[in-house]
Amino acid sequence: MPVTIRRATIEDMLCMQNANLNNLPENYLFKYYMYHILSWPEASFVATTTDDVGGPADATLEELAACCEGPVSATKGDPCYVRSGEKLVGYVLAKMNDDPSQPSEALTGHITSLSVMRTYRRMGVAEKLMRQALFALSEVYRAEQVSLHVRQSNRAALHLYRDTLEFEVLKVEKSYYQDGEDAYAMKKTLDTEALQPANFQRGAEQDDLDSDLLEDLVREGVAEVEA
Ligand SMILES: CC(C)(COP(=O)(O)OP(=O)(O)OC[C@H]1O[C@@H](n2cnc3c(N)ncnc32)[C@H](O)[C@@H]1OP(=O)(O)O)[C@@H](O)C(=O)NCCC(=O)NCCS
Numbered sequence: 001m002p003v004t005i006r007r008a009t010i011e012d013m014l015c016m017q018n019a020n021l022n023n024l025p026e027n028y029l030f031k032y033y034m035y036h037i038l039s040w041p042e043a044s045f046v047a048t049t050t051d052d053v054g055g056p057a058d059a060t061l062e063e064l065a066a067c068c069e070g071p072v073s074a075t076k077g078d079p080c081y082v083r084s085g086e087k088l089v090g091y092v093l094a095k096m097n098d099d100p101s102q103p104s105e106a107l108t109g110h111i112t113s114l115s116v117m118r119t120y121r122r123m124g125v126a127e128k129l130m131r132q133a134l135f136a137l138s139e140v141y142r143a144e145q146v147s148l149h150v151r152q153s154n155r156a157a158l159h160l161y162r163d164t165l166e167f168e169v170l171k172v173e174k175s176y177y178q179d180g181e182d183a184y185a186m187k188k189t190l191d192t193e194a195l196q197p198a199n200f201q202r203g204a205e206q207d208d209l210d211s212d213l214l215e216d217l218v219r220e221g222v223a224e225v226e227a
Contacts (some may be wrong), residue, residue, distance in 0.1 A: 002087060003120065005128050007136075008044040010037055015044065017089035018079035027080075033093065036112065040095050042140045043109070045132045047090035047116065047125045048082060066193035090116035092129040096141050109137035109190070111148040114157070122154075126192070127164055131200055136167070138190040145190055149176060150182040159187055 008016065013033040021027055036044055080087050097108040111133065114124045137143040148167070150157045161167040167186040176183035 003046055003047050003123070003125055004050050005047050005125075005132055007042060008037060008046045008093075008212040009041075010034070010092060011035060012091070014046075014047050014079055014084050015065070016093065017067050017088065019088055019091055019117060020093075020113055022117065026113065026177070028113070036095050038095050039084075039098075040141060042136050043064065043094040043096070043133060045094075045129050045136075046082075046088055047093050047120070048086050048088050048145060049120075050085050050087070056194055088117075089120040090125045090129055092126075092133045094133040094146075096135060096143060105143040106140050109134075109141060109143035109146040111146060113169055115119055128200075130165055131195065131197065132161070132189070135188060135192070135195040135197055138192045138195055143190055145187055147185065147187050149185055152175060152182050152184060158184070184214070 013030065016028060017028070017033055082088055092111065092113070093113040095110050095112055097104060097110050103110075111130070114126060114129065117127075134146060137146055147170075148161065150161060150173070152158075162169065165188065167188040170185045170187050173183045175181070175183050
């Protein structure tokens, strides 16, 4: 099931909002997505796939419901699909810090929201989205660090941020969320070189046939000398 990570565009915003509504209690007005994409057009990314159903026009009601994880009607404007055949399965919405109440000497990026549709989780999609966003914030917007908040109870996200991506917990912000839950405020220092996407491509390390060959030759040579 190939999943593509690419930069988010205006065309993706409805699908991003739909994924956000499906996956998180923190929701935003459409204009807030617009603000991100128009102000920092290279900071946000989406994960899409073209597998299984061929798009809203070809999908059965069951397929659409499975893709959106909720009841839907088989309309052409299905919010899971960016365009016919391309389904959004995850997104990361990122920006630079522009909050005057949070002044910082270092240029600071911010992860506003991240989510992956349930059936596409535990495949490394969120990690890839995050690594792309961190690299873009650093390379394009010269961010020296990046911040985010995560619910204390969100084990999956905490594992991703703290253990996989090596964010540090700065402090606990009491009752940060509307329902009263506390948040961990997290931060990561960015290093553009270390964040190069090529450093994280799986399968980059391939069987080194040359050295196998060399070992064989050496073995043969030793055998000849011994003979
Ligand atoms: C959190 C979330 C984005 C993770 O997405 P994902 O694509 O499944 O994550 P990945 O597959 O990239 O996993 C990244 C790491 O987190 C770990 N992880 C993912 N889900 C996990 C879980 N439920 N419990 C423990 N660890 C988990 C993975 O094992 C992986 O660790 P590794 O690097 O040691 O292998 C996804 O669960 C989600 O969308 N949740 C709902 C929305 C949300 O909570 N967003 C974050 C708000 S701050």
